[in-house]
Amino acid sequence: MEKGVPIRSLSRGIAVLQAINRGQSLSMMEIARTSEVPYPTACRIVQTLLHEGLIEREPSRKRYRPTALTQTLAHGFQGHAHLVKTARAHLVDLTRSMGWPVSISTHVGNSMVIRDSTHALTALTFSNYYPGYALPVLECASGLVYLSHMPGEERASILHTLKLMDRDRSRHIIHLLEHEGLAEQIRSQGYATRGNNQFTHNPGKTSSIAVPLFDEGRVAGALTLAFFAAATKMDNAVQQFVEPLRAAARAISDDLARLDKAA
Missing domain, CATH: 3.30.450.40 (GAF domain)
Structure with a gap:
């Protein structure tokens, strides 16, 4: 494997997005726990995912859920x-x-x-x-x-x-x-x-x-x-x-x- 691969920040970002996608609606603490990403790092990743539109914060409570934009990550995949x-x-x-x-x-x-x-x-x-x-x-x-x-x-x-x-x-x-x-x-x-x-x-x-x-x-x-x-x-x-x-x-x-x- 090439030196520097994998990129830890990217791996953690994927882990956070997968955790939110699995959980459908998670608090910040739940996101950090299920993704096994340190809480401060998970917070920064969540802010990035919010900025990119892949997740959203629920209007009435501090929980996060995936948006329809996550489906674009599967474009081109032919499945089984x-x-x-x-x-x-x-x-x-x-x-x-x-x-x-x-x-x-x-x-x-x-x-x-x-x-x-x-x-x-x-x-x-x-x-x-x-x-x-x-x-x-x-x-x-x-x-x-x-x-x-x-x-x-x-x-x-x-x-x-x-x-x-x-x-x-x-x-x-x-x-x-x-x-x-x-x-x-x-x-x-x-x-x-x-x-x-x-x-x-x-x-x-x-x-x-x-x-x-x-x-x-x-x-x-x-x-x-x-x-x-x-x-x-x-x-x-x-x-x-x-x-x-x-x-x-x-x-x-x-x-x-x-x-x-x-x-």
Whole structure:
């Protein structure tokens, strides 16, 4: 990696914007905490984002939210339309049979980005999560299962970049992936879990299980089921949900393979 890369100020600016975009409406203290950016620095970044029109302050209280201008950051991005279209029926079937919402996410930079979900199809959810919602790759089950199933050199490169972000929350997970065999364990069992998810609209209220999705033999994303943390213990959730998730993931991968052959 070239000397001086990444630029810390730019990395922090992106982290603040992502935090506001995830939270939809955050106080200044919440922005600093969730982005893991020092409070004075976060304040300066927020003022810059206000100036650029990417965020706005709510009229009646000291909270900040994204504006429609943030959508311009996605112009030119083609997404994963074939994956979403192929998987949609399987997502709907899973939610109808199990009740809990499921989603498909793919890797972008330091995040896993939701491409489609069934949160709107079930009452067993605290919030709807629409395409574009981003989760830190090391802080979600989908990110852990994705990293664990990608080639070792690619995973090492991503982890090297994440180290340079200098976030306390990430160091322990990076250590587990690099030195404690976490990636091998996840690959062996075929799924990853994350309890009491913090980077959601309702921090700590949900837990998740994710399995990998493959396209042409390479991991292409993750299929994730979210459930109320207070309703189901993780061990019970694994027993109930892993096999249906695996079956759906295999069906999606098989459908993708048929599309690739027909193309």
